[in-house]
Amino acid sequence: MRVQVESTGFFAPSKVETSAELATRCGTTEDWILQATGVARRHVCTTTVSDMAAQAARVALGDGPPPDLILNCSLTPVQLIPDSSVFHQQALGFEGIPSFSIHATCLSFLVGLHSASALLTSGAYRRILVVSAEQGSVCRNFEEPESAALIGDGAGAAVLVPTPERGSSELLAWHMSTQPSGAEYTHIKGCGTNHHPNATSTEPHHNLFHMNGRGVYRSAYKAVSVMLDTLFLKAGMDRSDVALVVPHQASGNGLKAVRKLGFAQDRIIDIVGEYGNCIAASIPMALHHANNQGRLSRGDLVLIMGTGAGLSVAGALIRW
Amino acid sequence: MRVQVESTGFFAPSKVETSAELATRCGTTEDWILQATGVARRHVCTTTVSDMAAQAARVALGDGPPPDLILNCSLTPVQLIPDSSVFHQQALGFEGIPSFSIHATCLSFLVGLHSASALLTSGAYRRILVVSAEQGSVCRNFEEPESAALIGDGAGAAVLVPTPERGSSELLAWHMSTQPSGAEYTHIKGCGTNHHPNATSTEPHHNLFHMNGRGVYRSAYKAVSVMLDTLFLKAGMDRSDVALVVPHQASGNGLKAVRKLGFAQDRIIDIVGEYGNCIAASIPMALHHANNQGRLSRGDLVLIMGTGAGLSVAGALIRW
Numbered sequence: 001m002r003v004q005v006e007s008t009g010f011f012a013p014s015k016v017e018t019s020a021e022l023a024t025r026c027g028t029t030e031d032w033i034l035q036a037t038g039v040a041r042r043h044v045c046t047t048t049v050s051d052m053a054a055q056a057a058r059v060a061l062g063d064g065p066p067p068d069l070i071l072n073c074s075l076t077p078v079q080l081i082p083d084s085s086v087f088h089q090q091a092l093g094f095e096g097i098p099s100f101s102i103h104a105t106c107l108s109f110l111v112g113l114h115s116a117s118a119l120l121t122s123g124a125y126r127r128i129l130v131v132s133a134e135q136g137s138v139c140r141n142f143e144e145p146e147s148a149a150l151i152g153d154g155a156g157a158a159v160l161v162p163t164p165e166r167g168s169s170e171l172l173a174w175h176m177s178t179q180p181s182g183a184e185y186t187h188i189k190g191c192g193t194n195h196h197p198n199a200t201s202t203e204p205h206h207n208l209f210h211m212n213g214r215g216v217y218r219s220a221y222k223a224v225s226v227m228l229d230t231l232f233l234k235a236g237m238d239r240s241d242v243a244l245v246v247p248h249q250a251s252g253n254g255l256k257a258v259r260k261l262g263f264a265q266d267r268i269i270d271i272v273g274e275y276g277n278c279i280a281a282s283i284p285m286a287l288h289h290a291n292n293q294g295r296l297s298r299g300d301l302v303l304i305m306g307t308g309a310g311l312s313v314a315g316a317l318i319r320w
Numbered sequence: 321m322r323v324q325v326e327s328t329g330f331f332a333p334s335k336v337e338t339s340a341e342l343a344t345r346c347g348t349t350e351d352w353i354l355q356a357t358g359v360a361r362r363h364v365c366t367t368t369v370s371d372m373a374a375q376a377a378r379v380a381l382g383d384g385p386p387p388d389l390i391l392n393c394s395l396t397p398v399q400l401i402p403d404s405s406v407f408h409q410q411a412l413g414f415e416g417i418p419s420f421s422i423h424a425t426c427l428s429f430l431v432g433l434h435s436a437s438a439l440l441t442s443g444a445y446r447r448i449l450v451v452s453a454e455q456g457s458v459c460r461n462f463e464e465p466e467s468a469a470l471i472g473d474g475a476g477a478a479v480l481v482p483t484p485e486r487g488s489s490e491l492l493a494w495h496m497s498t499q500p501s502g503a504e505y506t507h508i509k510g511c512g513t514n515h516h517p518n519a520t521s522t523e524p525h526h527n528l529f530h531m532n533g534r535g536v537y538r539s540a541y542k543a544v545s546v547m548l549d550t551l552f553l554k555a556g557m558d559r560s561d562v563a564l565v566v567p568h569q570a571s572g573n574g575l576k577a578v579r580k581l582g583f584a585q586d587r588i589i590d591i592v593g594e595y596g597n598c599i600a601a602s603i604p605m606a607l608h609h610a611n612n613q614g615r616l617s618r619g620d621l622v623l624i625m626g627t628g629a630g631l632s633v634a635g636a637l638i639r640w
Contacts, residue, residue, distance in 0.1 A: 001442055048513065049512075049513050070498075075400070075401060076512065076513055077400075077511060077512035077513070078512045078513055078514055079507065079508060079509045079510060079511065079512040079513075079514045079515065080395070080397075080459075080508035080509075080510060080511040080512060080527075081395060081425050081506060081507050081508040081529070081629045082425055082503050082506070082507065082628075082629040082630045082631075082632075083423040083424060083425060083629075083630075084512070085424075085498070086498060086500050086503050086629075086630045086632075087500070087503070089498060089500050090500035090503065094500075095499055095500060095501060096497050096498065096499055097497075097498060098496035098497055098498050098632070098634070099498045099630070099632075100422060100423065100424035100427070100428075100431050100498075100632075101422070101423040101424070102420060102421070102422055102423075103403040103420065103421040103422075103423060104403060104405075104420035104421070105401050105402055105403060107420070108420075111420050114444070115435050115438070115439065117442070118435070118438035118439045118441065118442040118444065119435065119438045121438065121441070121442050122321055122437070122438040122441050122442070124434070124438065124494050135513050138513055138516050139400075139516075174444050176418035177416050177417075177418055178390075178405070178406060178409060178416065178417060178418050178419045178420075179415055179416055180406050180407070180409050180410035180414075180415060181415055183402050183406050183407070183410065186401060186402070187399065187401050187402065188399060188400035188401040189399045189400075190399060190400060190517055191397060191399065191400040191511040191512075191517060192369075192396065192397035192398045192399040192400060192404070192511075193368065193369050193396055193397070193398055193399075193455050193458055194398055194399045195399065196458050196459075196527065197510055197511060197517035197522070197524075197527040198524045198527050198528070202517070204517075204518045207400075207516065207517040207518050208518070209401070308402075309401045309402040309403075309406075310402045310403075310406045310419070311402075312402075312406075312418070312419075312420075314418070
C-alpha cells in the first residue's frame with residue numbers, strides 16, 4: 001500500500017517513578033525489578049489519557065492541516081461510552097472529524113496503522129491521525145511486582161497520508177495471528193460483562209493487570225518467530241534487508257528476544273529502560289524516538305512488530 | 321470498493337422481557353414505555369456475550385471456510401484485556417486467526433464493515449467476519465426508564481469478501497462525522513480512567529447507561545440530515561435510488577425520523593419493537609432480518625446508516 005508516515009509524535013508525563021521507589025511499594029528490591037523487567041524508570045500520568053493523547057498528537061500534526069480521521073488505538077479507555085477517540089478529539093479542540101477506536105491491547109497502534117493504510121488506499125480518507133495513549137498505571141497490582149514494575153504511562157502518534165507521487169514510501173507486507181489459547185497469560189478481567197463493576201462478585205483485583213511473564217514469553221517467542229518467517233516470505237525479503245526494527249517495548253527480556261530472532265542490537269529501538277511498557281503507546285513512542293534521532297530515512301526498510309494480550313503477534317514491513 | 325456481503329447472521333436470546341414486565345421494575349407504565357421508546361419486547365442474554373457472538377457468526381459462516389480476520393465491532397467488552405474478539409474466536413473454536421476490536425458505540429458494526437471493505441480491497445485479507453454482540457442489559461439504570469427500556473441484547477454478523485469477478489456488489493460511498501460537543505448526551509462514565517472501578521469516588525450509577533433522549537434526537541436529526549446530503553453527493557445519487565434502508569434501531573422515534581429524512585416506510589427495516597436498541601448489534605441484526613425476508617437482492621442500492629454516542633453519525637451506500 002502506497003502510504004507514508006508523514007510525521008510522528010510523543011508525550012511522556014514529567015512525573016517519574018524509579019525502580020528504587022517502586023521496590024518499596026512492591027515489597028521487593030530495585031535489583032529484582034531491573035532483572036525481571038529491565039525497567040529503571042517509568043513515567044506516570046498526573047493529568048488525563050486524553051491530555052496525553054492530545055500532546056502527542058499535536059507534535060505529530062505540527063502546523064499541518066487537521067486530520068480527516070482520528071483513530072484512537074489504545075487499551076486504556078477514558079470511559080465505556082463514548083469511545084476514547086471522542087475525548088481525544090475534544091482535547092485537540094476539533095469538532096466534526098470522524099473518529100473511532102481500535103483495541104488490540106499492545107498491538108492497537110500497529111493494527112491501527114495497518115487499517116489506516118487500507119482506509120487511505122481506498123480513498124475514504126486523505127490524512128489519518130493514529131494516536132495511542134495509555135494510563136496503565138491505574139491498573140497496576142502492587143502485589144504482583146513483575147507486571148506492576150513493567151507498566152509506564154505515555155502517548156505516541158503518527159500522521160499517515162498517501163505517498164506523494166514521487167515518493168517510495170510503502171507498507172510492503174503485513175502479518176498477524178491471534179491465539180485465544182494464550183488469553184489467560186495477560187488479562188484484566190474486569191470492566192466488562194465477566195466482572196461488571198457493580199456485580200457483588202467483582203473484587204478489586206479483577207480490575208488490575210495480571211501477567212504470567214514466563215507463559216507469555218514462551219508462547220510469544222514461538223509465535224513471533226513463525227510470524228516473522230511468514231512476513232518475510234510474503235515480502236520476498238530477508239531479515240538482513242531491515243535497517244531498523246521498532247518493536248513493542250514489552251520488557252527487557254522481550255527486547256533481548258528480538259536480537260535472538262535475528263536482528264543486530266544496533267538496529268533495534270529500545271526505550272523500555274526509561275519508559276517501561278506503555279501498552280499500545282510503546283510502539284509509536286519508540287517510532288518517534290527513532291524519528292527524532294534521525295534514524296528513520298526515507299527509503300529504508302523498517303520492521304514494526306510486537307506482541308499483545310490475546311495472545312496476538314503482528315508485524316509490518318515498511319519502506320519508510 | 322468492490323466488496324460483497326456474502327452472508328449475514330443473527331442471534332437473539334430466548335428470554336424476553338415485555339414492556340409490561342419492565343414497567344413494574346422502572347416504576348412506570350407499559351403505555352409510557354411504548355410511547356417513549358417504541359419497544360414492546362427486548363431479548364435478554366442469559367449466557368455470555370461471546371456465546372451470542374459465536375451463535376450469530378455461525379449462521380453467517382454456514383458451511384463456508386473460516387474467516388482470515390475476525391473483527392469484533394461492539395461496545396460491550398467481555399473484559400478489559402484481551403479485547404473481546406479473542407473470546408469470540410475462542411467461542412467459535414478457532415485458533416490463530418488474527419482478530420481485534422473496533423469501538424464506535426452503536427456505529428461499531430458499520431465502521432467495521434467499512435474498515436473491513438478497505439482491508440479486503442488492500443488484499444491483506446480475503447474473508448472477514450464482522451461480528452457485533454451486545455449485552456447492554458447489564459448496564460441498565462432502572463431509575464432512568466427511557467434508556468433502561470430501550471436496551472436489548474443480541475448479536476449480528478456478516479461475512480465480507482471481495483466481489484466475485486462478474487458480480488456488481490460494491491461499497492459506493494461512505495460518510496461519517498463525530499461531534500464531541502454531543503458526548504454528554506449518551507454515556508457510561510465508568511470502566512475507564514475517569515471512574516476506575518476501584519476508585520473510592522466511583523459510584524454504581526457511573527457504570528450504568530445514561531441518555532438524554534431529547535438532546536440526542538435533536539442533535540442526531542440535524543447531523544444525520546447533513547451526513548445524508550454529503551453521502552448522496554459523494555455517490556452522485558438520490559434518496560429515490562435507494563431500494564432499502566437498514567438503519568440503526570435507535571428507538572421508535574429514531575426510526576420515524578428516518579421517514580422524515582426522505583425514505584418511504586416500506587423501504588425501512590424496523591425491528592426495534594421486538595428487539596429494542598441492541599447497540600452495535602442492531603444494524604447487523606436488522607440486516608440479517610432483511611436478508612432472511614428476501615428483501616436484499618443483488619444489484620439493489622442499500623443504505624446502511626446510524627447514529628452513536630460521540631455524537632457520531634455515519635452512512636454507507638452499498639450496491640448489494
